Amino acid sequence: MNSLLTNASAVSALATLRTINGALGKTQEEVSSGYRIGTAADNAAYWSIATTMRSDRKSLGAVSDAISLGSATVDVAYSAMSASLDVLDTIKTKLVAAKEPGVDRGKIQKEIDQLQDQLQSIVDSASFNGENWLTASAADLGTHATTVVSGFTRNADGTVDLQSIEVDLSKTVLLNGEGGGLLQTASASSDGPFSEAGGFVSLLDSLASSPLSAGGTRYVGFTQSFTVDEGDSLSFTLQPNTGGGSTRSEVTVTLNRSTVDQALGASAEGVVSTIAQLVSVAQTAFGNAGLSTSDVTILAGTGVYIDNIGLQFPNGDFNAMKNVSVNDLSLDGDNPTIGIMDMDISSSGADVDNYIVQVEKMLHSVTNAAADLGSIQSRLSLQSSFTADLMxxxxxGIGTLVDADMNESSIRLKALQTQQQLGMQALSIANSTSENMLQLFR
Structure with missing residues (x-):
């Protein structure tokens, strides 16, 4: 049926053309933007995932920049540490030369003065972006630390974590304003001299002067942390009395670097810094001497004896033990420590041998510090490569989700343009039907 009021063919052609135009507009948008999914209306799920991934990529870009900054800081510290090792080697050479008979120590000291100034210059110059890991002014280097950003992670629950590498600056500081640096004498708040043994020697002395009754406990305050170096040794002899005039055989107890390594591990580097560590080291020394905890026990104080160490001889294998005496207390090693900046061999009484020993210890400590920095360098390099790959x-991944296939889009665009032309032609034909009907009225 043909009608002047309603042209069904034109309506159908117009609907088809409208659909074609919509698809053509969408395809043209894909071709111009390059995105298959450009807004949430296109595909809410994929758009949301892609948006989150874009945000994470930007965060990883910031992490990459932070890693580069951290790497530069480590590189500067390592370079200065390496230069310091060279200067220390030269100072040791000068000290060895000073041992030659008839040598002019005054002239050698002038060379050492220049080397000491060079060390100070190296330490002061090891700064990057306001950070200097080789110098400090900290009262307690044990709390001196920093971090280097190393990673960014999005968890399954949507939360994010920022990873970082902890850097213990107490192991990299060469010169500290309060003392205790790797090239300085120990400060009061750092590792004290081994001869004190954190108050343990005072505890032994108190037993020697005032024997302990069986089952009793003697407490003495823990003074401070200390370092047991190679060659240091604390020895003492115990002679328990069983009562009735009889005595047990003497037992010799020795505490040295191997004892500390056995109790705390080699990673402690001979440092005993807490009461708990001192208890472990002393108990290990007693055990190595063949004594069990039923013979003798060292305790960490509690209650009124907090921050104290205690020694107890229970009523065990010693049976009716009445007293315990400490005999032949001796300390070996423990050369007096001196900072690299304080060494002066110009006087005839200068202890050059001790200076050489101390410089050797410094070389060992600085070498370990440089090794630590080197391991951080390696990790940051690996993390930087991984972050780049992750980005x-x-x-x-984002491209897979939302990018348009330009080959497919261009072909579809050509097809839709052709369909649009055909649709417009069909609409023109449908509209001409009314004109043809007018011929019937002529």
Missing amino acids: DSLTL
Whole structure:
């Protein structure tokens, strides 16, 4: 049926053309933007995932920049540490030369003065972006630390974590304003001299002067942390009395670097810094001497004896033990420590041998510090490469989700343009039907 009021063919052609135009507009948008999914209306799920991934990629970009900054800081510290090792080697050479008979120590000291100034210059110059890991003014280097950003992670629950590498600056500081640096004498708040043994020697002395009754406990305050170096040794002899005039055989107890390594591990580097560690080291020394905890026990004080160490001889294998005496207390090693800046061999009484020993210890400590920095350098390099790969993976993942296939889009655009032309032709034909009907009235 043909009608002047309603042209069904034109309506159908117009609807088809409208659909074609909509698809053509969408395809043209894909071709111009390069995105298959450009807004949440296109695909809410994929758009949301891609948006989150873009945000994570930007965060990883910031992490990459932070890693580069951290790497530069480590590189500067390592370079200065390496230069310091060279200067220390030269100072040791000068000290060895000073041992030659008839040598002019005054002239050698002038060379050492220049080397000491060079060390100070190296330490002061080891700064990057306002950070200097080789110098400090900290009362307690044990709390001196920093971090280097190393990673960014999004968890399954949507929360994010920022990873970082902890750097213990107490192991990198060469010169500290309060003392205790790797090239200085120990400060009062750092590692005290081994001869004190954190108050343990005072505890032994108190037993020697005033024997302990069986089952009793003697407490003495823990003074401070201390370092047991190679060659240091604390020895003492115990002679328990069983009562009735009889005595047990003497037992010799020795505490040295191997004892500390056995109790705390080699990673402690001979440092005993807490009461708990001192208890472990002393108990290990007693055990090595063949004594069990039923013979003798060292305790960490509690209650009124907090921050104290205690020694107890229970009523065990010693049976009716009445007294315990400490005999032949001796300390070996423990050369007096001196800072690199304080060494002066110009006087005839200068202890050059001790200076050489101290410089050797400094070389060992600085070498360990440089090794620590080197390991951080290696980790940051690996993390930087991984972060770059991760950013590339995110970029590819985002593209897979939302990028348009330009080959497909261009072909579809050509097809839709052709369909649009055909639709417009069909609409023109449908509209001409009314004109044809007018011929019937002529």
